[in-house]
Amino acid sequence: MTTKEDTTIATGQFGVYLIRHADDNLVLGQRLAEYVTRAPDLEEELAVANIALDHIGLATHLFTYAATLVDGDTSADDLAMLRSEREYSNVLLVEQPHDGFGDVMVRQFLFDAYQLLLWQALSTSGDSTLSGIAQRAEREATYHLRHSSNWLIRLGDGTSESHSRMQQSINRMWRFTGELFESDELDVAVAASGVGADPVELEGAWRACVADVIDEATLSIPEDPYQASGGRSGIHTEHLGPMLAEMQSLARSYPGLSW
Amino acid sequence: MSASLPSRKRGQKRERQGRSLREVLRILGGTWIRGNRLENPAEPRSEGKKKLLANERSFVMMIEFDPWSTVKNRDIDDEGQQKFDDIIAADEKVEPRDWMPEGYRATVIRQMAQHAHSEVIGMQPEANWILRAPTLLRKSILIAKVQDEAGHGLYLYSATETLGVSRHELEDLLHRGRQKYSSIFNYPTLSWADMGTIGWLVDGAAIVNQIVLQGTSYGPYSRAMVKICKEESFHARQGFSILMALTSGSDAQKAMAQDSMDRWWWPALMMFGPHDSESTHTEESMAWKIKRMSNDDLRQKFIDQTVPQAHYLGLKIPDPELRFDSETEQWRTGEIDWDEFWAVVKGDGPLNRERISHKVRAWEDGAWVRAGASAYADKQVEMLDKSA
Numbered sequence: 147m148t149t150k151e152d153t154t155i156a157t158g159q160f161g162v163y164l165i166r167h168a169d170d171n172l173v174l175g176q177r178l179a180e181y182v183t184r185a186p187d188l189e190e191e192l193a194v195a196n197i198a199l200d201h202i203g204l205a206t207h208l209f210t211y212a213a214t215l216v217d218g219d220t221s222a223d224d225l226a227m228l229r230s231e232r233e234y235s236n237v238l239l240v241e242q243p244h245d246g247f248g249d250v251m252v253r254q255f256l257f258d259a260y261q262l263l264l265w266q267a268l269s270t271s272g273d274s275t276l277s278g279i280a281q282r283a284e285r286e287a288t289y290h291l292r293h294s295s296n297w298l299i300r301l302g303d304g305t306s307e308s309h310s311r312m313q314q315s316i317n318r319m320w321r322f323t324g325e326l327f328e329s330d331e332l333d334v335a336v337a338a339s340g341v342g343a344d345p346v347e348l349e350g351a352w353r354a355c356v357a358d359v360i361d362e363a364t365l366s367i368p369e370d371p372y373q374a375s376g377g378r379s380g381i382h383t384e385h386l387g388p389m390l391a392e393m394q395s396l397a398r399s400y401p402g403l404s405w
Numbered sequence: 406m407s408a409s410l411p412s413r414k415r416g417q418k419r420e421r422q423g424r425s426l427r428e429v430l431r432i433l434g435g436t437w438i439r440g441n442r443l444e445n446p447a448e449p450r451s452e453g454k455k456k457l458l459a460n461e462r463s464f465v466m467m468i469e470f471d472p473w474s475t476v477k478n479r480d481i482d483d484e485g486q487q488k489f490d491d492i493i494a495a496d497e498k499v500e501p502r503d504w505m506p507e508g509y510r511a512t513v514i515r516q517m518a519q520h521a522h523s524e525v526i527g528m529q530p531e532a533n534w535i536l537r538a539p540t541l542l543r544k545s546i547l548i549a550k551v552q553d554e555a556g557h558g559l560y561l562y563s564a565t566e567t568l569g570v571s572r573h574e575l576e577d578l579l580h581r582g583r584q585k586y587s588s589i590f591n592y593p594t595l596s597w598a599d600m601g602t603i604g605w606l607v608d609g610a611a612i613v614n615q616i617v618l619q620g621t622s623y624g625p626y627s628r629a630m631v632k633i634c635k636e637e638s639f640h641a642r643q644g645f646s647i648l649m650a651l652t653s654g655s656d657a658q659k660a661m662a663q664d665s666m667d668r669w670w671w672p673a674l675m676m677f678g679p680h681d682s683e684s685t686h687t688e689e690s691m692a693w694k695i696k697r698m699s700n701d702d703l704r705q706k707f708i709d710q711t712v713p714q715a716h717y718l719g720l721k722i723p724d725p726e727l728r729f730d731s732e733t734e735q736w737r738t739g740e741i742d743w744d745e746f747w748a749v750v751k752g753d754g755p756l757n758r759e760r761i762s763h764k765v766r767a768w769e770d771g772a773w774v775r776a777g778a779s780a781y782a783d784k785q786v787e788m789l790d791k792s793a
């Protein structure tokens with residue numbers, strides 16, 4: 147099973163680390179699910195649902211593993227359905243609401259590029275369960291990034307309307323990208339113990355990849371230097387609360403039942 | 406490149422060609438109707454107009470390579486008719502390039518389009534509960550199911566396109582209320598139990614219908630049904646599994662399941678359409694072997710398979726007249742509320758307006774995306790031409 151002996155960090159702490167990434171994926175999966183039945187055509191309807199499924203599936207794997215590491219008899223569903231917005235530790239980018247396909251794809255693209263690098267790094271994690279999850283996630287992220295980059299390029303370099311809409315979406319989402327590469331004590335600790343990845347180290351490759359695609363799409367990176375932050379410590383934008391309220395409504399209305 | 410990219414390009418090209426063809430015909434003075442035939446071919450024409458018409462025909466042949474062009478102006482074709490009759494009599498499949506009577510073509514188009522629209526509109530009532538699904542696993546299963554329905558819509562639109570209409574034309578007819586979809590999707594989903602009931606009853610009813618449709622005489626439709634039936638059994642099973650969990654759960658969960666049963670039972674029976682005696686298309690469709698079993702027979706088949714399942718779940722069927730006929734070994738139900746049936750068919754169901762306006766809004770919101778993708782594709786073609 148797991149080679150927990152290698153890790154110098156406490157098991158519970160490692161669980162908290164996994165929950166961060168599970169939260170990212172569940173929240174983004176839920177956002178994408180909001181877009182189901184609203185896509186510009188049927189092919190994209192299939193793609194959006196597919197990508198949502200990948201993110202929620204990945205979150206499920208991570209929660210399930212994390213549930214065995216954190217204390218008590220918590221289940222994956224408890225982690226998803228019974229924590230509040232202050233307890234959720236996803237990055238702010240994934241909780242941002244979308245107004246149309248441009249926002250959906252730009253949010254996706256910025257996050258896909260990050261996730262691909264993250265899962266690449268974690269695929270050699272000293273923790274064999276995590277590295278297994280990461281290898282699969284890396285394949286999925288490769289497909290997601292190809293899909294979202296394609297849309298960025300096609301719509302950035304499409305009509306003048308699609309170009310300006312895509313630029314607006316980039317401008318709207320850009321301030322939530324800096325946070326992806328902030329690292330805290332936990333990140334440093336898991337990286338040092340060989341089971342995790344330090345996000346700081348992913349930033350260079352991410353910037354190169356993103357700049358490349360944005361350039362090919364004839365779009366530009368905004369000048370605005372302001373970057374928001376706080377998701378990892380549960381300081382969210384106001385958008386997460388209502389989303390969780392909806393997502394958790396049924397599970398919380400009938401506590402302790404099986405479905 | 407994403408898998409969707411090439412097919413989108415093809416679709417758009419077809420749409421553009423269709424549009425420009427119609428425009429050209431209008432400019433040439435011909436009247437566009439289905440089948441590229443002129444409205445009144447007997448009308449005396451001036452020499453100039455005749456020439457234009459000849460041009461028009463060759464233009465049609467030139468730019469539109471599809472089954473239409475092989476059958477145009479051949480509505481009455483004795484040899485073709487004989488071949489068609491032989492195919493039907495031998496229980497073989499009619500293929501897109503075969504000659505077929507216009508009525509047959511129109512019926513198959515109408516039925517397949519209606520089927521495709523139902524798959525796509527049917528995503529809405531279930532999407533209503535994806536965000537609130539009570540567990541991660543149920544959420545994933547429900548998304549996968551709704552995604553399957555989008556895929557079914559896609560197969561069916563492609564199968565319909567073999568008859569020379571484009572998906573976008575059909576969607577346009579749906580948006581303008583000129584084509585229908587299954588009325589069942591005009592009912593609201595008001596609890597999580599409805600996800601179970603829809604899978605069990607609605608997909609269950611669709612399966613009964615679709616299994617028989619595997620034997621339909623139009624080849625592409627029959628093959629689409631074979632493909633779709635494989636996925637539908639997963640849909641029915643996931644629904645049944647939701648209801649098993651509820652009916653073996655708390656009192657609140659049991660009540661939720663029963664309430665859902667009470668709301669969906671009758672609309673599910675209505676899915677098979679009016680009585681055979683009231684059904685306008687049945688006789689012809691049966692003769693052409695488009696339809697292989699009558700509405701009432703299909704409905705009976707569904708009732709007989711479903712009643713024991715309801716008993717197994719411990720759900721009460723909301724029909725005081727329900728009884729087992731030991732002579733025929735069939736379940737007999739009370740009469741369907743046909744006033745409700747016709748009201749919903751004619752547009753006055755609980756959510757008819759909402760379903761269509763949701764669909765139209767998504768389509769309109771996507772206009773800039775489709776235009777952008779199309780402009781990008783054009784630029785790529787231009788660049789290829791230049792470099793060649």
Ligand SMILES: [Fe+2]
Nearest residue numbers: 524553554557
């Ligand atoms: Fe279906």
Ligand SMILES: [Fe+2]
Nearest residue numbers: 554608637640
């Ligand atoms: Fe289905």
